[in-house]
Structures are given as C-alpha cells and as structure tokens.
Amino acid sequence: MRWWRLLLVAVVGLVLGYGTGAFFAFERASVLVQNTPASPVIVGSLYDKEQHALVYLVSNPGGVPLQVVRHSLVFTPGEGSEEAGYQLIDVPTDVTLAPFSVAQVVIQLKTGTEQLQPGDVVAVTLDYTHPFSPDLYSVLHTTLIQREHVEGEQAPLPTLTPQPTPES
Numbered sequence: 001m002r003w004w005r006l007l008l009v010a011v012v013g014l015v016l017g018y019g020t021g022a023f024f025a026f027e028r029a030s031v032l033v034q035n036t037p038a039s040p041v042i043v044g045s046l047y048d049k050e051q052h053a054l055v056y057l058v059s060n061p062g063g064v065p066l067q068v069v070r071h072s073l074v075f076t077p078g079e080g081s082e083e084a085g086y087q088l089i090d091v092p093t094d095v096t097l098a099p100f101s102v103a104q105v106v107i108q109l110k111t112g113t114e115q116l117q118p119g120d121v122v123a124v125t126l127d128y129t130h131p132f133s134p135d136l137y138s139v140l141h142t143t144l145i146q147r148e149h150v151e152g153e154q155a156p157l158p159t160l161t162p163q164p165t166p167e168s
Contacts (some may be wrong), residue, residue: 038062040097040128042141047108047116054122056105056141060097062130068095069136070127071107073130078119078145086110097128 044057060066073088088110095105107124109116116122123142129135 001029027135034063039099040066040068040126040139042124042139043102045141045143047145049115051106052109052111052113052115054107054109054124054143056107056124056126057102058095058105058126059102060099063099064130064132065077066097066128066130067097068093068097068105068126068128071105072127073107073109075109075113076121076123078117078121080117081114082118083114083120085133086113093126116145118145118147 014075026069038061041059042056043059045057046057047053048055058068069092071093072090072091074085075083075087077083091107093105093107095103097103109122118162121142121144123140125138125140127136127138129137
C-alpha cells in the first residue's frame with residue numbers, strides 16, 4: 001500500500017510540474033511574440049487620380065506599434081507615358097502602424113506631373129522605426145501601374161482614415 005501512495009504522489013507531482021512548466025513557457029513565449037516587431041507588409045495599392053497620390057495599405061503583423069518616419073519614391077515612365085522619370089527622396093512621413101492592423105499611407109506624386117498611365121512603375125521605400133531600437137528599417141514596394149489602377153476598377157478600400165504625408 002505504501003508503494004501505491006508513493007507512486008500516486010510521484011505521478012501527481014509530475015503532472016503538476018509539467019503543467020506549471022508549460023504555463024510559464026507559454027507566458028514567456030507569448031510575451032516574446034508580442035514584443036518582437038514584425039516588418040510591415042504592403043498589402044494593396046490604389047492610385048487616387050483626384051489627389052494625384054498613391055494610397056498604400058500597410059499591414060503591421062507584429063505586436064508593437066511601428067512608426068513610418070519617411071518615404072522615398074522612384075517613378076519610371078512606361079511606354080504610354082511622356083513624363084520623365086524622377087525621384088523624391090527622404091520625404092518626411094508621420095504614420096503610426098498600430099499592432100495587428102492595416103493603415104493607409106498616402107504618398108503624393110510630384111506636383112505638376114501628368115497622371116499615371118498603364119505601364120508606369122513606381123517604387124516606394126518606407127522607412128520605419130520601432131520602440132525597441134534606435135535603428136531605421138526600410139521596406140520597398142514596386143507597383144506596376146495597370147489599367148485597373150487608372151480606370152478605377154479596383155475593389156474599394158476598407159474604411160480607414162487616410163493620413164496624408166507632406167508634399168515635397
């Protein structure tokens with residue numbers, strides 16, 4: 001009878017120890033995942049003809065807020081465009097990407113240039129920071145303008161409040 005009690009106490013101790021260890025391991029892992037910043041992902045783009053701007057939908061899949069601090073833009077004309085290529089470099093931007101959300105980043109095209117045409121290529125670099133590092137990170141997205149961008153046949157954007165960036 002004494003062996004059964006000892007065996008029962010050992011099994012109960014193992015189960016309790018395993019459960020306690022699993023709980024603390026899960027808590028540490030979840031804190032690590034929540035505090036690890038992820039790179040923003042550009043999940044969609046739209047050309048706003050009236051504002052002569054590109055609207056990017058930027059997702060923050062991480063658990064910490066990211067701050068887009070500036071952007072750069074390189075325009076390369078397609079065959080149907082008579083506009084010369086140009087660059088806008090280090091344009092200040094102030095957009096906060098909340099954790100686990102999608103935000104709109106509005107990027108004005110160069111003032112006085114013609115509207116985008118199918119075949120034009122726009123490469124945008126978003127520079128961002130996160131609260132755990134003084135470093136500056138970048139994400140690059142290249143958009144080949146297609147007929148759907150220009151003719152407005154794209155699906156409507158989700159209801160978000162655009163955060164315009166200053167013109168340069």
